[in-house]
Amino acid sequence: MRISKWRADLLALLFLLPFVLIYVLYTIWPMIKGVEMTFYKWTLIKKMSYVGWDNYNKMFHDREVWEAIWHSTLFVILTTPTMVVLAIVLALIANRKSRLRKLYRTVFFIPSVLSVAVASFLGLFIFQPYMGFVNTFLHLIRILPENSEIFWLTEVGLSWIAVSAITLWWTVGFNFILYLSAMQEIPDEIVEAARLDGANNWNVFWNVTLPHLSPITKTITMLQIIASFKVFLQIYIITGGGPLDKTRPIIQLIYQTGFRENDLGYAATMSYVVFVILLVLSAIQYWLNNRKEARA
Amino acid sequence: MKWVYRILSLIAAFFFLAPLVWMLIVSIKQEGMKIVTLVDWFTPPYSFAVYDEILSTTKLMNWTFNSFFVAVCVTILTVAVAAMASFAISKIPFRYRTAMFFFVLAGLLIPGEAVIIPLYQVAKDMNILNSYQGLILPALASPVAVIVLKSFFDGVPNELVESVQIDGAGVWRIFWSIMLPLTRPALASMAILTFIGSWNNFLWPFLSVTDDNLFTLPMGIPTLMNQYSEDYVKPMVINTLSSLPILLLFIVFERQIVKGISLTGIKG
Numbered sequence: 154m155r156i157s158k159w160r161a162d163l164l165a166l167l168f169l170l171p172f173v174l175i176y177v178l179y180t181i182w183p184m185i186k187g188v189e190m191t192f193y194k195w196t197l198i199k200k201m202s203y204v205g206w207d208n209y210n211k212m213f214h215d216r217e218v219w220e221a222i223w224h225s226t227l228f229v230i231l232t233t234p235t236m237v238v239l240a241i242v243l244a245l246i247a248n249r250k251s252r253l254r255k256l257y258r259t260v261f262f263i264p265s266v267l268s269v270a271v272a273s274f275l276g277l278f279i280f281q282p283y284m285g286f287v288n289t290f291l292h293l294i295r296i297l298p299e300n301s302e303i304f305w306l307t308e309v310g311l312s313w314i315a316v317s318a319i320t321l322w323w324t325v326g327f328n329f330i331l332y333l334s335a336m337q338e339i340p341d342e343i344v345e346a347a348r349l350d351g352a353n354n355w356n357v358f359w360n361v362t363l364p365h366l367s368p369i370t371k372t373i374t375m376l377q378i379i380a381s382f383k384v385f386l387q388i389y390i391i392t393g394g395g396p397l398d399k400t401r402p403i404i405q406l407i408y409q410t411g412f413r414e415n416d417l418g419y420a421a422t423m424s425y426v427v428f429v430i431l432l433v434l435s436a437i438q439y440w441l442n443n444r445k446e447a448r449a
Numbered sequence: 450m451k452w453v454y455r456i457l458s459l460i461a462a463f464f465f466l467a468p469l470v471w472m473l474i475v476s477i478k479q480e481g482m483k484i485v486t487l488v489d490w491f492t493p494p495y496s497f498a499v500y501d502e503i504l505s506t507t508k509l510m511n512w513t514f515n516s517f518f519v520a521v522c523v524t525i526l527t528v529a530v531a532a533m534a535s536f537a538i539s540k541i542p543f544r545y546r547t548a549m550f551f552f553v554l555a556g557l558l559i560p561g562e563a564v565i566i567p568l569y570q571v572a573k574d575m576n577i578l579n580s581y582q583g584l585i586l587p588a589l590a591s592p593v594a595v596i597v598l599k600s601f602f603d604g605v606p607n608e609l610v611e612s613v614q615i616d617g618a619g620v621w622r623i624f625w626s627i628m629l630p631l632t633r634p635a636l637a638s639m640a641i642l643t644f645i646g647s648w649n650n651f652l653w654p655f656l657s658v659t660d661d662n663l664f665t666l667p668m669g670i671p672t673l674m675n676q677y678s679e680d681y682v683k684p685m686v687i688n689t690l691s692s693l694p695i696l697l698l699f700i701v702f703e704r705q706i707v708k709g710i711s712l713t714g715i716k717g
Contacts, residue, residue: 154540154541154542154607154610154611154614154620154623155611155614156541156542156620158544161541161542161543161544162543162544164537164541164543164620165537165541165543165546165549166543168533168534168536168537168541168624169533169534169537169538169549171529171530171533171534172530172531172533172534172553172590172595173534175530175586175587175589175590176553176556176590176592178571178586179568179571179586179587179589179590180556180559180564180590182571183564183567183568183570183571184559184564184567186567186570186571187563187564187566187567190566190567190570195570242461243461246454246457246458246461249454249458251455251458253458253462256462257458257461257462258707259703260462260465260466261461261462261465262706262707263465263466263469263696263699264465264468264469266645266695266696266698266699266706267649267692267695268648268649268651268666268667268670268691268692268695269649269651269667270651270666270667270668270670270671270691271667271670271688271691271692274670274671274674274684274687274688275468275472275685275688278475278681278684278685279468279471283484284484284681286467286468286471286487289484289486289487289490290467290487292486292487293486293487293488322464322465322468327710330707330710330711331710331711333711334710334711379560383560383562385562385651385652386651386652386667390671390674404562404652407562407565407566408656411566411569412656417566417569417570420566421566421567424562424563424564424565424566424567425563427560427562427563428559428560428563428564431558431560431563432558435557435558436558
């Protein structure tokens, strides 16, 4: 745009002002304020007393914190690979030439528009013994004998399966759409050429489709790791973090420390650990993306 | 072989639909029915009585309104604020332009969850806890929206902008009558994804609002559910009622939503 130097500065200021003002006030300033809070005993009512590095020292020896971080990590391990594989499988289904193609797209995506509260409560009731959908369905198809029940939400291992399953059902839609549009970008000529060379479905998938999906897979994997690490409400509603805090993720612990135990200073200290972890993950993501672009 | 694929596809579709269908069916059962098998859920009698009860005895309608009001405000303002900022970064040659771009980019690295505790303190200092301002304002500065919209503004050729300038259009005219119309699909996608994101936003409303007249749906639902431990019907009625608006919206805007996700690559 042709414009004099000082007018450009003035106009840019006007256009940027609303964004920068809100951005600084509600993102940058809390970031800085949070550092201060980690050095204080700080309750919901007010700032109490300066405690130096006490919050940090306490945290490094706090088993609850490391357990909660492990639970969030475990959730990442459980959901990320399954999410990627499921999204690719669903995209393959919806990408096949079929009269039901549009229907599949709608059906696979529809749970994604539900609110996390709805998805979680649906999950809570679906996995109930005696009357819940899963157990009655397993009875119906005779996988589970009539007189036995699976107690999904009171055993640690089964709770993880239930929470992961409901999360997959609820959020796979977004990744599915990203894969579907990536698949639709593959030129038909390439697929046809491969077939003329005698490739079967499996060869086409393995040697044409999958390589084409590799850039988007990197992005999806990283975004999924970050999203899964921030898990809170599904677990909070479905298992309450239990049994015996064995499924409690770090965000839930931060919430409980700050708002139940009235210790915002300690909660802020924990959030900085989360921040550092997520920062490292994001840095890896940018590094992967840039490496890809540099090669292209 | 074709049949194998077809059957597997139908099974997958069944698993995605079944929980929703079950939710709807349970919601129209009568309370306290004896349920032993899955088939029992799907046998009449049905009744909408619990719907009436929930609508008249709870604040669900009130919360639906709050969710809508907050989501509409957040959507309009987020897109407006981000469009202005990204226009400046993309097309106005001001000093510190690169620095500003990186300043916004840095925001992508700051997860909302990590600043939520100090944000609570900041909002308290500003006296906006328990208010619509408190629900709306912190959500408005979206670095993702700025970065994505900037890439779309970058796609508008500078020659076009300059030729319009030669015809005498001012900067505001260029922004309003050239840039915005040319990037309408991107703006619409961004708006829809922002709306869904706000509609489903949980953590911040949950911490910042304690007055149940100001609850949004995602935070109101858990407070209602805690009252029912054995009953299935009421919880599913609540689930259904609170999902209906967004499901209707999805049905109307499905194509744009799907396009929006593949266009911007973000989750709202």
